[in-house]
Amino acid sequence: MSKLLEVSGLNAYYGNTQALFGIDFSLEEGSVTAILGANGAGKTTTLRALCQITRTTGSIKLDGQELAGKSTERIVRLGVGHVPDGRGTFTGLTTEENLRLGAITRRDRAEVSLDLERMYARFPRLKERRHQQAGTLSGGEQQMLAISRALMLRPRLLLLDEPSFGLAPLIVVEIYRILREINEQDKVSMLLVEQNASIALDLAHEAYLLETGRVAVSGPSETIKGDETIRRSYLGY
Amino acid sequence: MEGFIHQVVSGLATGSIYAAVGLALVMIYQSTHHLNFAQGEMAMFSTFIAWALLEKGWPYWAAFFVTIAASFILGFVVQRLFLRPVEKAPVLTNVIVFIGLLVIFNSVAGWIFDYTIKPFQSPFPKDAWFSTRFFSAHEVGSMSVTFCVLLALYVFFRFTPVGLAMRAAAQNPDSARLVGIRVSMMLAVGWGLAAAIGSVAGMMIAPVVFLDPNMMSGILLYGFAAALLGGIDNPWGAVIGGLIVGVLENLLGAYVIGTELKLSVALVMIVGVLTLKPSGLFGKVVVTRV
Numbered sequence: 001m002s003k004l005l006e007v008s009g010l011n012a013y014y015g016n017t018q019a020l021f022g023i024d025f026s027l028e029e030g031s032v033t034a035i036l037g038a039n040g041a042g043k044t045t046t047l048r049a050l051c052q053i054t055r056t057t058g059s060i061k062l063d064g065q066e067l068a069g070k071s072t073e074r075i076v077r078l079g080v081g082h083v084p085d086g087r088g089t090f091t092g093l094t095t096e097e098n099l100r101l102g103a104i105t106r107r108d109r110a111e112v113s114l115d116l117e118r119m120y121a122r123f124p125r126l127k128e129r130r131h132q133q134a135g136t137l138s139g140g141e142q143q144m145l146a147i148s149r150a151l152m153l154r155p156r157l158l159l160l161d162e163p164s165f166g167l168a169p170l171i172v173v174e175i176y177r178i179l180r181e182i183n184e185q186d187k188v189s190m191l192l193v194e195q196n197a198s199i200a201l202d203l204a205h206e207a208y209l210l211e212t213g214r215v216a217v218s219g220p221s222e223t224i225k226g227d228e229t230i231r232r233s234y235l236g237y
Numbered sequence: 238m239e240g241f242i243h244q245v246v247s248g249l250a251t252g253s254i255y256a257a258v259g260l261a262l263v264m265i266y267q268s269t270h271h272l273n274f275a276q277g278e279m280a281m282f283s284t285f286i287a288w289a290l291l292e293k294g295w296p297y298w299a300a301f302f303v304t305i306a307a308s309f310i311l312g313f314v315v316q317r318l319f320l321r322p323v324e325k326a327p328v329l330t331n332v333i334v335f336i337g338l339l340v341i342f343n344s345v346a347g348w349i350f351d352y353t354i355k356p357f358q359s360p361f362p363k364d365a366w367f368s369t370r371f372f373s374a375h376e377v378g379s380m381s382v383t384f385c386v387l388l389a390l391y392v393f394f395r396f397t398p399v400g401l402a403m404r405a406a407a408q409n410p411d412s413a414r415l416v417g418i419r420v421s422m423m424l425a426v427g428w429g430l431a432a433a434i435g436s437v438a439g440m441m442i443a444p445v446v447f448l449d450p451n452m453m454s455g456i457l458l459y460g461f462a463a464a465l466l467g468g469i470d471n472p473w474g475a476v477i478g479g480l481i482v483g484v485l486e487n488l489l490g491a492y493v494i495g496t497e498l499k500l501s502v503a504l505v506m507i508v509g510v511l512t513l514k515p516s517g518l519f520g521k522v523v524v525t526r527v
Contacts, residue, residue, distance in 0.1 A: 076417035088412035
């Protein structure tokens, strides 16, 4: 398998404060990589750095193409979909408008309409609420909306920022079932940031543990899951 | 009674122009949370462009549409050149830029076209079939033109991808970037559209107030009153606010305070709305947890 994403020596800064210190990681085409860690470890910052929302140094290569220095909009147009922290719902617009915005950079209108129907087939709740203001959707529905909005781009790489955040356990299970389906059926590569380590490790093929802006441990999820010491000291379960 | 009805309908006619100015203000406010004080002067400048084309012998409607297009470009370029560098700057910096633009447009217009008051032609002949006992032809005509503009805007924002992208960029710029929208570009398009709407307002009011570089100063004040009364973040509110301001101004001018003090109506309304109901009639009440 070939590397879809290769990050090396990535530093990120908020103003003068450095938040990431020379992070290296990679992601194989079609796979799921999880980035785990405690609050403030730099998980969300890593995703923001990939999209160039924060100031960075170092190299970020998507399929060989350097992303560092490009604008966020440009990176999205290269096929990086983002399910942001806090879901990024356009609360005043309807569910359907939110979905159409996901595909706003695409020119194949007929295909976009087909994709819209595919999303509705996968998330029937969104279809019921298609003309409703997205701000009135429940947390779980908004998370589904955020995922499907990002999928409307037909991304090569999907960045997910804590899809389990603030949701009831049953809904979390449902969302992860759907994410697995999307990865296995549609072959969408994913970079997943999560606090809920156990559920993320079940989905991911590889995992990186961040500690105060540095990679502390990395390896296949199976290994990390099986290692009692890592689990106790970093993952707390 | 007939006099009263006439005051109301002519109030609606000028009100529709205030509505257009108010709408231009709301459009920029929605995406940047700034009030463009130069909106009126930009509209005045556009009207001079139309006047220059008409002086060259262009047919009215050709001059009209070319002026709208030129104003769009003017607004777009002004945003790129003068507002983009201060996009992230504090509000006061932006206000200074707006005031600078106001003075510049006013002086440049005076410099190029001089300060003498000029008549501006109405495209609607005095004896047109749609003029009635209550409405003059220009009143009916300018109202229809303004409503066509509003309808076109509604269709643009509601049904086109660019319109959708602009609404998204105004509402949630961070999220808009993450779906690939060029937010800064959308702001420039918004400025272009606002300038285009303003140009229509200018061309429609110029036959009534005559054309000179200070033509829009009063109109802009009414536009502010319209936008504030309707709720500064609500386009429909600005339209209804404009109509209310137009009618009130006429009635108060005719029956209560006399025409000399008409402009103070706008001022009183602005202060009144801001003190009694800052969100306006249809605005969103913003509640922040502290």
